[in-house]
Amino acid sequence: MPDTRYDVIAIGNAIVDVMAPAEDALIEQLGMVRGGMALVDTERANVLYAAMGSGVEISGGSAANTLAGLSALGAKCAFIGQVADDQLGAIFAHDIRAGGIDYTTPPRPGQPPTGRCLIFVSPDGQRTMNTFLGASHFLPLSALDVEAVRDARVLYLEGYMWDPPEPREVMRRAIEVARTAGRTVAFTTSEVFMIDLHGADFRALIDDGAIDILFCNHHELAALTGTEDFEQGVAALAPKLEILVATRSADGAVAVSRGERAEVPAVPGVTVVDTTGAGDLFAAGFLSGHVKGESLTRCLQLGAVAAAEVISHYGARPEADLQALMAEQLG
Amino acid sequence: MPDTRYDVIAIGNAIVDVMAPAEDALIEQLGMVRGGMALVDTERANVLYAAMGSGVEISGGSAANTLAGLSALGAKCAFIGQVADDQLGAIFAHDIRAGGIDYTTPPRPGQPPTGRCLIFVSPDGQRTMNTFLGASHFLPLSALDVEAVRDARVLYLEGYMWDPPEPREVMRRAIEVARTAGRTVAFTTSEVFMIDLHGADFRALIDDGAIDILFCNHHELAALTGTEDFEQGVAALAPKLEILVATRSADGAVAVSRGERAEVPAVPGVTVVDTTGAGDLFAAGFLSGHVKGESLTRCLQLGAVAAAEVISHYGARPEADLQALMAEQLG
Numbered sequence: 001m002p003d004t005r006y007d008v009i010a011i012g013n014a015i016v017d018v019m020a021p022a023e024d025a026l027i028e029q030l031g032m033v034r035g036g037m038a039l040v041d042t043e044r045a046n047v048l049y050a051a052m053g054s055g056v057e058i059s060g061g062s063a064a065n066t067l068a069g070l071s072a073l074g075a076k077c078a079f080i081g082q083v084a085d086d087q088l089g090a091i092f093a094h095d096i097r098a099g100g101i102d103y104t105t106p107p108r109p110g111q112p113p114t115g116r117c118l119i120f121v122s123p124d125g126q127r128t129m130n131t132f133l134g135a136s137h138f139l140p141l142s143a144l145d146v147e148a149v150r151d152a153r154v155l156y157l158e159g160y161m162w163d164p165p166e167p168r169e170v171m172r173r174a175i176e177v178a179r180t181a182g183r184t185v186a187f188t189t190s191e192v193f194m195i196d197l198h199g200a201d202f203r204a205l206i207d208d209g210a211i212d213i214l215f216c217n218h219h220e221l222a223a224l225t226g227t228e229d230f231e232q233g234v235a236a237l238a239p240k241l242e243i244l245v246a247t248r249s250a251d252g253a254v255a256v257s258r259g260e261r262a263e264v265p266a267v268p269g270v271t272v273v274d275t276t277g278a279g280d281l282f283a284a285g286f287l288s289g290h291v292k293g294e295s296l297t298r299c300l301q302l303g304a305v306a307a308a309e310v311i312s313h314y315g316a317r318p319e320a321d322l323q324a325l326m327a328e329q330l331g
Numbered sequence: 332m333p334d335t336r337y338d339v340i341a342i343g344n345a346i347v348d349v350m351a352p353a354e355d356a357l358i359e360q361l362g363m364v365r366g367g368m369a370l371v372d373t374e375r376a377n378v379l380y381a382a383m384g385s386g387v388e389i390s391g392g393s394a395a396n397t398l399a400g401l402s403a404l405g406a407k408c409a410f411i412g413q414v415a416d417d418q419l420g421a422i423f424a425h426d427i428r429a430g431g432i433d434y435t436t437p438p439r440p441g442q443p444p445t446g447r448c449l450i451f452v453s454p455d456g457q458r459t460m461n462t463f464l465g466a467s468h469f470l471p472l473s474a475l476d477v478e479a480v481r482d483a484r485v486l487y488l489e490g491y492m493w494d495p496p497e498p499r500e501v502m503r504r505a506i507e508v509a510r511t512a513g514r515t516v517a518f519t520t521s522e523v524f525m526i527d528l529h530g531a532d533f534r535a536l537i538d539d540g541a542i543d544i545l546f547c548n549h550h551e552l553a554a555l556t557g558t559e560d561f562e563q564g565v566a567a568l569a570p571k572l573e574i575l576v577a578t579r580s581a582d583g584a585v586a587v588s589r590g591e592r593a594e595v596p597a598v599p600g601v602t603v604v605d606t607t608g609a610g611d612l613f614a615a616g617f618l619s620g621h622v623k624g625e626s627l628t629r630c631l632q633l634g635a636v637a638a639a640e641v642i643s644h645y646g647a648r649p650e651a652d653l654q655a656l657m658a659e660q661l662g
Contacts, residue, residue: 050425053429055425058387
């Protein structure tokens with residue numbers, strides 16, 4: 001395969017995480033579902049922020065987190081996503097570029113502000129997310145760098161972005177471009193409620209062969225396939241994809257490709273501080289192996305180690321030297 | 332002593348810290364002094380930020396950090412400091428209020444933006460700070476809540492704020508108000524270069540008896556007294572103060588009050604992650620004991636434990652339950 005300018009180009013939400021520790025009683029009192037993700041409007045965001053403890057701000061966004069991991073693992077990456085022309089937007093843009101990722105989407109003037117995600121972190125490390133998408137909603141078709149998509153081995157799309165109409169249009173167009181150029185399309189279903197809202201679209205994309213690599217967790221697999229039985233879900237979905245990657249938290253992960261099946265346990269002995277970004281970094285590790293032509297098992301192992309790193313500290317971006325970590329843990 | 336509305340009211344910079352790990356080679360290449368603090372203008376801030384890695388934003392400001400610690404230790408606190416009417420200002424205001432501290436200074440519209448401090452954290456945990464003071468420079472005399480100062484047992488002032496003329500005027504007036512009301516004035520010299528700039532003012536305040544409690548580290552003590560000999564410095568300064576508190580990093584701290592001397596070692600066995608806020612939290616612990624009438628030795632112990640907590644993680648605000656920590660380590 002000839003070299004491409006990018007290994008992975010991603011389209012996703014451009015948001016900053018605002019994280020604070022919280023007791024489960026507060027999460028219940030505020031009417032949030034522990035471990036879930038809810039989209040919130042300005043008013044609700046203000047109520048939740050007022051109830052939140054003193055926080056830490058760290059750049060986030062699911063696909064952007066995945067790219068941060070991929071870039072740290074040596075992949076050449078580009079990101080497309082919309083921030084506003086404000087301080088949080090400048091922070092997001094700085095951080096993604098500081099990670100060595102090409103990012104050229106111009107900031108959007110005026111309101112709404114850059115998106116943010118209010119993350120309440122329980123004492124056991126479980127995260128409960130409330131996302132105010134802000135400017136992310138308004139990613140215009142003009143932000144799609146068609147040449148960059150054509151010149152990237154993998155197009156990675158974030159299911160969270162399927163809800164607002166403008167970014168959905170950008171992603172549909174990006175899939176066409178990647179398909180026509182013979183590139184690989186990877187997609188994460190992101191969250192069960194995105195499947196509740198847009199499952200018909202997701203299933204149609206899968207049935208039409210528009211997705212090569214699908215990332216989901218066991219809850220999302222159940223929602224997509226309509227069966228709570230993990231193995232039945234895998235058996236139903238895998239034949240429609242080049243690669244299915246299904247994670248199941250502490251029970252590890254499974255990948256199936258053309259009838260070949262691989263499986264890894266979760267990395268043992270990890271002290272969970274904050275689970276934010278676990279799925280994002282699993283995808284980063286997996287794809288870092290995939291673009292180098294590694295085996296399914298090796299790709300899963302890379303995913304598991306990257307996920308274990310990110311849950312061992314606050315925030316959804318890797319802190320450790322991931323390449324050194326892989327060398328140490330996987331050889 | 333009759334109860335006051337506040338134990339401690341502080342006037343200080345209202346800034347957000349932007350922190351990222353950095354190799355010492357980068358710090359040298361950028362012309363920074365490792366371990367130091369420099370005031371930077373917008374242009375220099377932009378150059379440094381562009382060279383910085385992906386960061387974490389955490390509310391900071393020396394005196395504000397001290398109040399965060401004091402409030403966590405059960406003291407009733409209020410803060411006076413200037414943010415702009417922008418996103419970082421909203422973050423600063425949220426975080427200080429979330430810490431249970433009264434904060435009513437209205438945000439300042441227009442430019443400059445809220446101050447920030449770019450902090451490069453070396454692999455050994457040493458921090459190198461570059462402060463863009465922004466709106467903090469423009470704290471007006473109208474922001475001085477005279478009634479609150481009269482009704483606070485201790486007025487705590489940050490030496491860092493002495494440079495810009497408007498906040499200096501606010502602090503001079505606050506000292507008068509506190510003096511007239513018979514309150515205690517505490518002052519931190521903050522940094523050697525503040526003494527280089529304003530040592531004459533600081534010495535005059537001390538000689539005039541305007542300061543009751545002075546916090547400084549051994550470098551600042553040397554700059555203030557003109558002698559590198561720690562004991563000579565203490566002997567020269569202590570008689571002019573109600574209490575002198577002099578810290579010396581890993582060598583612990585000394586307090587002298589009316590001829591009585593107390594001394595504590597640093598807390599042993601601490602894994603240093605980031606030294607930002609060590610002095611601020613030492614002052615918090617010390618003052619938390621002082622307002623309760625604890626002994627000099629106990630005040631120093633409280634300071635040492637609070638400082639040890641804050642250097643064990645990123646950021647200058649306490650993360651652990653400080654009251655529980657004090658109970659566990661000091662009984």
